[in-house]
Amino acid sequence: MTEKHEDGTTRRSFMATGATAVAVTAAGVGIAGVAGSGQRAQGATLPLTPQCTDGDDTPPVIEGPYFRRNSPKRTNLRTTGVSGVLLSLTGFVYNIRCQPLGNVLLDFWQADQRGQYDNSTAQYRGRGHQFTNADGSYTLETIVPKDYPGRTPHIHVKVQAPNGPILTTQLYFPGDTKAYGMNVAQLNARDAYYITDTLIALGPLTSNRYAGKFDFVIKR
Ligand SMILES: [Fe+2]
Helix, strand or coil: CCCCCCCHHHCCHHHCCHHHHHHHHHHHHCCCCCCCCCCCCCCCCCCCCCCHHHCCCCCCCCCCCCCCCCCCECCECCCCCCCCCEEEEEEEEEECCCCECCCCEEEEEECCCCCCCCCCCCCCCCEEEEECCCCCEEEEEEECCCCECCECCEEEEEEECCCCCCEEEEEECCCCCCCCCCCHHHHHHHCCCCCHHHECEECCCECCEEEEECCEEECC
């Protein structure tokens, strides 16, 4: 398992054993053929995302050095100077009982098509926060970020339900992602922070655009 839970001792008792979690995962692989269906990647042939019913919440990944507070409220990060392979990312935020959560803060930040962060706070390029809709859904219009030294392409995000704890994690891309000449499979394999639990499920590349899906599952 590649999970990096820092607080595994707080998991709910009915999903407390690893044996239970594995059994559910194995049972779910059979129906994991649809992109975006939200199954865990382990044992499956397609890169898929965690699902609330597998008994696990979305694991944390390090914040890294480039988070900036007070990002603009926006769902479209394709602002001036940001271009590349387009990514339309959609999904839901659930609690571990599979209930969709509205009004959850999602604060995204990412590198651009050159693998660079805008670390000034003049324009907050590649940064934006939003709140999930009442049905738990969200949409992010952005680009596929390029890799940078030591890191495979990834999108950072902080997730927080009202008055809830903050989940800080990173979303990753399947190995066959085509953008900027990257060998994403090799980059993923070499990245110390890469985990399959937070892989975005990508559809086909069409007209320079990917549709991606990722569902968050948070303790709430
Ligand atoms: Fe980063």
